[in-house]
Amino acid sequence: MEQKSLSNALGQEVLILNPEYKIRMDKDNRVILAHVLPYEFQKGWVIHPGVGFILSLFDGNHTETEVWEIVRYVGGLTDNQLQGLIKKLRTWQHRIPQLLIPISQVPMSRRYRKTRIDYEKLKRFLILPSQVKLDEPHRFYSPLVIVLLPTYRCFADCIYCYAERRKIHSELPLGRIKEIIDEAAELKVFHFSLSGGDPFMRADILEILRHMVYRGFDTTPSTKKPLSWQMVNNLADIGISSVQVSLDTCDPLLADVMTRSREYLKHATQTIRRLLKVGIDARVNAVITSFNIRYIDELCKYLLDLGVTAINLSRYSRSAYRHSDLLFVNDEDIKILQEKVEQIRHRYPDAHITMNYELTKSYYEGRERAWKERVKCSAGTEGMVIAPDGKVVLCEQLPTIGDSVVGDITTQSISEIWHSDRLLSLIYPPREKFKGTVCFDCEDFEVCHQGKGRCIRDAFRAYGTIFAPSPLCPRAPIGLRLF
Ligand code: SF4
Ligand code: SF4
Numbered sequence: 001m002e003q004k005s006l007s008n009a010l011g012q013e014v015l016i017l018n019p020e021y022k023i024r025m026d027k028d029n030r031v032i033l034a035h036v037l038p039y040e041f042q043k044g045w046v047i048h049p050g051v052g053f054i055l056s057l058f059d060g061n062h063t064e065t066e067v068w069e070i071v072r073y074v075g076g077l078t079d080n081q082l083q084g085l086i087k088k089l090r091t092w093q094h095r096i097p098q099l100l101i102p103i104s105q106v107p108m109s110r111r112y113r114k115t116r117i118d119y120e121k122l123k124r125f126l127i128l129p130s131q132v133k134l135d136e137p138h139r140f141y142s143p144l145v146i147v148l149l150p151t152y153r154c155f156a157d158c159i160y161c162y163a164e165r166r167k168i169h170s171e172l173p174l175g176r177i178k179e180i181i182d183e184a185a186e187l188k189v190f191h192f193s194l195s196g197g198d199p200f201m202r203a204d205i206l207e208i209l210r211h212m213v214y215r216g217f218d219t220t221p222s223t224k225k226p227l228s229w230q231m232v233n234n235l236a237d238i239g240i241s242s243v244q245v246s247l248d249t250c251d252p253l254l255a256d257v258m259t260r261s262r263e264y265l266k267h268a269t270q271t272i273r274r275l276l277k278v279g280i281d282a283r284v285n286a287v288i289t290s291f292n293i294r295y296i297d298e299l300c301k302y303l304l305d306l307g308v309t310a311i312n313l314s315r316y317s318r319s320a321y322r323h324s325d326l327l328f329v330n331d332e333d334i335k336i337l338q339e340k341v342e343q344i345r346h347r348y349p350d351a352h353i354t355m356n357y358e359l360t361k362s363y364y365e366g367r368e369r370a371w372k373e374r375v376k377c378s379a380g381t382e383g384m385v386i387a388p389d390g391k392v393v394l395c396e397q398l399p400t401i402g403d404s405v406v407g408d409i410t411t412q413s414i415s416e417i418w419h420s421d422r423l424l425s426l427i428y429p430p431r432e433k434f435k436g437t438v439c440f441d442c443e444d445f446e447v448c449h450q451g452k453g454r455c456i457r458d459a460f461r462a463y464g465t466i467f468a469p470s471p472l473c474p475r476a477p478i479g480l481r482l483f
Helices: 003-010 049-057 064-075 079-095 119-125 174-186 205-214 229-238 252-259 264-277 293-306 331-347 360-365 367-373 414-418 421-427 445-450 456-463
Strands: 015-017 021-025 031-036 041-047 100-102 145-148 191-194 242-246 281-288 310-315 352-356 383-386 391-393
Touching (some): 021 049, 031 049, 041 049, 049 064, 049 079, 049 119, 064 079, 145 174, 174 205, 174 414, 229 264, 242 264, 252 264, 264 281, 264 293, 281 293, 293 310, 310 331, 331 352, 360 367, 383 414
Parallel strands (some): 145 191, 145 383, 242 281, 281 310, 310 352
Antiparallel strands (some): 021 031, 031 041, 383 391
């Protein structure tokens, strides 16, 4: 292909890999592409290293034509081979429409720094398709996501609290937390987030956040604690771009009842205003329970008028630690709320309102299909959770004592825990552990655990043990109601 026709075909626009996507090399020539938002890890794909190599060249320093010229040069490719690669990339651009975007859409602070490309090093990514087996089951060499619970302490005491809030002797010291963040950065963990408890109850929270930002983790801390002017200014100075505030209602009395604290609405509103004033995005998370479902649309309008642009509404589901059946909402009310939210979306077209819910009826009646189509369980295959005292579990809401503990970060590294027999024996557990359950005699036991897995969090919530079927499995008995 002549230089001229390549330029004509591809144009001179400078495209950049959308900063919401990250790439890293794993083992066995596999490359992982992941969609990571500041507040959560969305999805990961295993891709061919050649595609990863090409994507990494879209660093905002080259036009598309230049990128393909580099690829041609590094790979010593013929025109046909180059066209084949362009086609492959177009398939990915079709699958993920915002994967490559014009550089003008990315603020300076999120652009990649200009570095000299070492073409010799890049050659190792150009390998034959037969040298990489993308379809074989594969466990990542290190976690993609780590959630750290820096404390179980909290400013509020919510009626639906999901945190275990076990009494512990001492929380991980700042020095050890920094080492964990360092190791996570070296292992190229895509997303490192804080949950809890309320991370802002720690006196050293600014140091923790500063270190996370320094090591390249784009984090959205969440809080129920009122944040002072000094705190929001410090957060802005560190480079925190968004904070999640929990608020379930704009009725002042109900807000106090739900959080079991005083003047919660006033404090949360003040925090949101302060965050917005210093240029930090205030996101809001609300839990939909029978107590507040009728006021959720009012809450959305209240928040949008304040200037909040992202609201996440989650249907209450059984808390393993503080549950009451009174909190459940019914499917009919959820459907009515869904319609109201739709109307609000029309009125505020720029608002980003997400609603997470499953309908109880379809969950149980549609298990056959839902089980086949379930998303692969990421516990221990993509991520892990570190409790305030260093105990490590595979998923949030699993107890950090007993069978579900896979390691202790006070004496082990992330890598040691990730590759430990203890962790592997929870993802691929022995059949004997399931005596007395349908899993014990299940002919699909191996397929189930080697494949998409079963949700151990829901097993625990529905049957009180992690060695039980997922309640979504059509073979499972109906356990405790989850939502
Ligand atoms: S969850 Fe269902 S498919 Fe999986 S092992 Fe248990 S019974 Fe079998
Ligand atoms: S245990 Fe359940 S909630 Fe946790 S990652 Fe697996 S499927 Fe998701």
